Structures are given as C-alpha cells and as structure tokens.
Amino acid sequence: MARPLRILHLYPDLLNLYADRGNILVLRRRCEWRGIPVEVQPVPRGERPDLAHAHLVLLGGGSDREQMLVAETLRGMREDLRAAVEAGLPLLAVCGGYQLLGHFYELADGRRVEGLGLLDLETTAGRTRLIGNIAIESPAFGTIVGFENHAGRTRHRHEPLGRVLAGHGNNGEDGWEGVRYRNVIGTYIHGPLLPKNPALADHLIRTALEYAGEPADLAPLPDDLEQAAQQAVLERRLPAARTR
Amino acid sequence: MLGIWLGKLALWLLRLLGRGATSFPGRLALRVSPGLLGRLGGQLRRCVVVTGTNGKTTTASLLAAALNAEGPWLHNTEGANMAQGLTTALLAHTSWTGRLRVRQAVLEVDEATLPGVIDKLPVRVLVLTNVFRDQLDRYGELDTTMQKILDAVRRSKATLVVNGDDPLARHIALEGGRPVSYYGLNPAQAAQPHRDQTRDGAFCLRCGARLAYDGFFYGGLGLYDCPSCDFCRPHPDFLGSYEDGLLRVVHGNRPPQVFRLPVRGLYNAYNALAAIAAARVVGLDSDTIRAGLARFRPPLGRMQPYATSPETVLNLVKNPTGCDSVLQAITSEHGAKVVCIAINDLAADGRDVSWLWDADFETLVEAGDVRLCVTSGLRAEDMAVRMKYAGMAPDAIVCIPDLEGALRFSLAAARDAGDLPVYALTTYTALYPAAAILRRLEAEARPAGATGGRAVQERGTA
Numbered sequence: 001m002a003r004p005l006r007i008l009h010l011y012p013d014l015l016n017l018y019a020d021r022g023n024i025l026v027l028r029r030r031c032e033w034r035g036i037p038v039e040v041q042p043v044p045r046g047e048r049p050d051l052a053h054a055h056l057v058l059l060g061g062g063s064d065r066e067q068m069l070v071a072e073t074l075r076g077m078r079e080d081l082r083a084a085v086e087a088g089l090p091l092l093a094v095c096g097g098y099q100l101l102g103h104f105y106e107l108a109d110g111r112r113v114e115g116l117g118l119l120d121l122e123t124t125a126g127r128t129r130l131i132g133n134i135a136i137e138s139p140a141f142g143t144i145v146g147f148e149n150h151a152g153r154t155r156h157r158h159e160p161l162g163r164v165l166a167g168h169g170n171n172g173e174d175g176w177e178g179v180r181y182r183n184v185i186g187t188y189i190h191g192p193l194l195p196k197n198p199a200l201a202d203h204l205i206r207t208a209l210e211y212a213g214e215p216a217d218l219a220p221l222p223d224d225l226e227q228a229a230q231q232a233v234l235e236r237r238l239p240a241a242r243t244r
Numbered sequence: 245m246l247g248i249w250l251g252k253l254a255l256w257l258l259r260l261l262g263r264g265a266t267s268f269p270g271r272l273a274l275r276v277s278p279g280l281l282g283r284l285g286g287q288l289r290r291c292v293v294v295t296g297t298n299g300k301t302t303t304a305s306l307l308a309a310a311l312n313a314e315g316p317w318l319h320n321t322e323g324a325n326m327a328q329g330l331t332t333a334l335l336a337h338t339s340w341t342g343r344l345r346v347r348q349a350v351l352e353v354d355e356a357t358l359p360g361v362i363d364k365l366p367v368r369v370l371v372l373t374n375v376f377r378d379q380l381d382r383y384g385e386l387d388t389t390m391q392k393i394l395d396a397v398r399r400s401k402a403t404l405v406v407n408g409d410d411p412l413a414r415h416i417a418l419e420g421g422r423p424v425s426y427y428g429l430n431p432a433q434a435a436q437p438h439r440d441q442t443r444d445g446a447f448c449l450r451c452g453a454r455l456a457y458d459g460f461f462y463g464g465l466g467l468y469d470c471p472s473c474d475f476c477r478p479h480p481d482f483l484g485s486y487e488d489g490l491l492r493v494v495h496g497n498r499p500p501q502v503f504r505l506p507v508r509g510l511y512n513a514y515n516a517l518a519a520i521a522a523a524r525v526v527g528l529d530s531d532t533i534r535a536g537l538a539r540f541r542p543p544l545g546r547m548q549p550y551a552t553s554p555e556t557v558l559n560l561v562k563n564p565t566g567c568d569s570v571l572q573a574i575t576s577e578h579g580a581k582v583v584c585i586a587i588n589d590l591a592a593d594g595r596d597v598s599w600l601w602d603a604d605f606e607t608l609v610e611a612g613d614v615r616l617c618v619t620s621g622l623r624a625e626d627m628a629v630r631m632k633y634a635g636m637a638p639d640a641i642v643c644i645p646d647l648e649g650a651l652r653f654s655l656a657a658a659r660d661a662g663d664l665p666v667y668a669l670t671t672y673t674a675l676y677p678a679a680a681i682l683r684r685l686e687a688e689a690r691p692a693g694a695t696g697g698r699a700v701q702e703r704g705t706a
Contacts, residue, residue, distance in 0.1 A: 022602075026633060195633060228628070229625035229628070232626075
C-alpha cells in the first residue's frame, strides 16, 4: 500500500493506566511483520484528533480526573465521532475509554459524567471493584483472556464482545463482557488486551485496512508464544474457564 | 530532652515490634524539639554527606563500610534521608541524657533536604553523585533541585567530591566556591551514543549550547564538552577503570589501586568510585578501604553477584520505574550477556502484570548484546511475548516456567557461548527462591574439596 495505515492513540499522556502502550506496540509490530506500513500518532491532551485521516483509533483508560478531561475534549467533537463510527471507523476502547462511549458514567460519589453517546450504553458505580483475571468466549474471536479492574457496572443494548467464562465482565451479573457495534470494540479487559489475543489484534488491523480502502488479506503469523501465554493464564489462573 | 526521650522510646518500641525504625522516631522527636537535629548534629566531630539523584544509597552504604574499617561511623538507613530520618539515625546513638556516643556520621541526604540541614551538621566532605533533571533547560536557568544543592554547597565548609562526568554536577562544583576533588571513569570505557542519549543530551548551563559528547557512560554522564564556551569535563582526580568486578583507581600520579567490588555493574562502579574517592579525601588509605569494602554485604537483588559458573547477577524488579533502572544498570554493562527474567503474579508481586508493557524492555534489544533471553515464573509466557514484541528475535527467546530449570538453562547456554555473564531479574516472590537456587549453583560450581568461603556464608544470612 502506498500510504501507511494510520493509528491514532488518544491521550496517552492522560489515559495510561493499564499499559495501553502494549496494545499499540502489538498493532504496530503485527503490521510491520507483514510489511504493512503503519504510523502511530499520539494525540496529546486537549487536542482534537484528526479523524478524517485515521484508520484506527485507540482510547484507553485513566483515573476519574483524567477521564473527565478527556470527556470534555471529545464531547466537543461528538458529531464528528458519531459520523466516523457510523461510517465504519475501527475504534478500540478499553476500561475508562469503554465507559466513555455511552450516555454517561457514574463516579464513586454518585456524580454522573456525560459520555460521548456513541453507543446505547451506561455505566453506574458499584460498591466494590471487580478485579482479577478474566476469560471470555467470543463468537468471532474465540477465547479472550486478560485482567479486569473496574468499579463501574456497564449495561448496553448492543452485541456483547463475548460471554464470561471466568471473572466478572460488564457488570458482574449478566455474564457478558464488552461491546461490539459496527467496527467499535469496547471492553474492560486489559493486561494489555492484544498481546495474548492476536486474533483480536488481527481483526482490528483487517478492519482498519478495509476502512482505509486497502487489501485486507493478512498473512498468518507464527503465534506460538501468544497462544502459550493465553493457555498459561487459562491453566494457572482460570481453571474454571476451561470446564465451562 | 523530652524530644530525645520520646524519640528513643519510639525507637525502642519499634525495635521491640521487630520493625525497622526509619523516619517515625525522628519525626516525633522533631515535633517536640524542633532544634534537636542541630543539637545532636552539633556534637558530631565530623560528618560526610552523600547527595545526588541516583546512587545515594549504594554510595553511602559502601562509604560507611569503608569508613567503619577505621572506626565507628553512624549511618542512616536506606531511604531515611530527610530531616526526620537523619534525626532517627542520630537518636539511635544518643544516650538518655542526650549525649551522642558515636561522633562521626556518614549520611545520605535528599537533595531538597540539604539546604535545611547543612548548617546543623559539621559537613567536612560532601559527595555529589549526579544530578538528573526531568526537564532540560537550555537557557541556563537552574531548576529548583540544582539551586537547592548549590545553595547548600555555598553555605557549607565542605570539600566536595563530585562526579566530573556529569555536566550538571560539574556546574555546581564550579559555581559552589568550595575545594573540589573530581572522580570519573576512564574515557576508554565510554560507549557511542544511542537513541535515548542523543535525545536527552544536556545543554551547557553557562551558554545554553547543546553539549557535544565524545562518548557516554550512562544517562547524561560522559565525555562532554561545550562547543561554544570553555565549559568541559575536568580531568578526574580519581580516575576509575572497571572490568569484571574490579575497579582500578588512579589518584593523581600515585600507583594504581585495585578494589574488588561487592556490587556489580558500571552503574555501581560509579557508586564505588565515589565512595573510594570520598574515603581517600576523609584520609583513609587504600588497604583500609579495601578491608571495609570486603565486609560490605550487598542488599539482596541489587546487582548482586553470585559465583556460579559463569557468574550470575541477581536483580529485583517491582514496577516499571524500578525495572527501567535495573535495565539501565544491565545495559550499561557492555559485552555479550544472557538475561533470565522471572515474573510471578502472586499478591506480593501484583496480580496484574500489565506493567511489563510499561517497562522499557526494548533497551535490552537495542543494546544489541543480549544473546539469549530466558523467561520464567508463573508469567513466563507473558514475559516471552513481551520480549517478542520488544523486538527480540524469536529464536533468542526461551520460555521455561520452572525457576531452577530456567536458571540452569541460562547458565549452560552462557557457558557454551564462552562464559558470558547471566543477569537474572525476578519479581518479589521469585527473588528468595532464585537466591536459594543460585547459592546451590554456587556450591556446585566450586571445585571439589574447596571450602565454603566467606561470601557464601554471608549471603546465607540474607
């Protein structure tokens, strides 16, 4: 391809709670290993991302205060975001970024922070934090493993990312985790998310290539180490997930 | 007097509870008697202070070991380097009637604390290890840390022992108006600049030009020279050359002295060189210093050498920042090496291992001389994936979850590759098991009939 695949990393200076740098690194390397030119552009705090030239957007999680700063900036361009998402812009939102996609999210003290309203989704505050290793089964991507750590309880009226095999998921009650809407994926799973779940990483690259109007046939990569890492978490940390 | 009693009571109670007394007794005593640090400090006959951004703790501990070979010197415990901690250290040697029993002190002092305590202590020698700044300032305006150190230096009556390879420390020495002895490493050991260093290169604090470097030791330490004014690296009064755990020190035109270091790494060679230079300035001869250093017990997991075959150097990694400084210490050791990284995810390690992706393992790949990376522990596979994405060639990554298996494999591979050193990094819960395995491997490496040896017995108490 002539022009590089352009990945926007939103506000790494604010949203860096759960090593989202790892997600970016995985996307970058898996493109490089296939000879796909790729360009990662970090968007600093206060700045509005240039969506017109983006093929994939990553929105991570931060503390409440940092997330409010991000919400403020992004709310100012809600219509652009909505239009891009409806047009199929791939967007990966993790933890706080996931909560930000909805109508609102609730802080521990009960205050509600207005979200971006891109999805029909809302997050209320729970009394306890849901913390630990998590495994889900996704119809599209198979088993996904990682770590979750969130007080928010999220409910939505879209397709979930997967069914919880072990762990808590969206709200610890309904057995679902994450969301899928057009090319948006939202999830509480970090660890980071992509290194141990290469099928999901490749899905993001594929949809980004399609969105960029480029051929999206991805050459397979040797993923032995990645698969071994996923299996190890299942065996050592989430034996319950394997019996489901 | 009430302050002394309360402080000593707190010290005694904490000891009874088996807790290390660090800041609390001093804080309590200072609250009741704010002038206490000056009253106790005033009883000192002489005092040596170690300050700077990196290496304070190791330098001060090494110096204390050397000085104690000559007579009793009191010393503050690791990290207790602000007014409260200094007071605690003095209280521990104060009688109930307020008399200080040990009249010499070697103290590690936080840079920002220095101006507040410099008048309260008879500082004869002040060691400045280095000054690393968060932000580069090209207009010669000193940031607050630099200004604080400089203020303290100007008000002191100390002889300075300064790292001449650090342009910022050099600047303080030039501006401070006190007699100075510089220490520095042999230019032959400087490495060519790589990514971070060219980006973080310092500016001349006199004229604002970007300093030119002929080579780097680590961070901004190196062979600097200002292209537009006369600011330059001084010729060191104490010139160190470091190789294979031995530090050769040349002091002026005296014959070179060789010291076996109880800690490993170029990083620590600087600390040892600072300690040796300071001990010489205090007036100790080289044999006394050698005897003192030989009694030094390296803290568990801080570039701690084991006499396995070949040698293993053990390091604790806890979080991204700590991990990055360990990686920096390892990559500042030039030459081919094997690295073994054991990551556990038990409660004491942190159950979430996301932090692995925030630590800069890329430096191991960029250094270009890590021949093999063995990953181990309950998260061996996560670590293997991390190294793969850091850019390590897949056939240079071996994943062996069992810790003993991983260490044995690392040593065997290092032996086959020509006796390369092995650098082991472990998280907290893997540290003690790794130390125990390495002690066993040390015993196996000793020729039959050899006796236990001092080093092994000492480590047995760790």
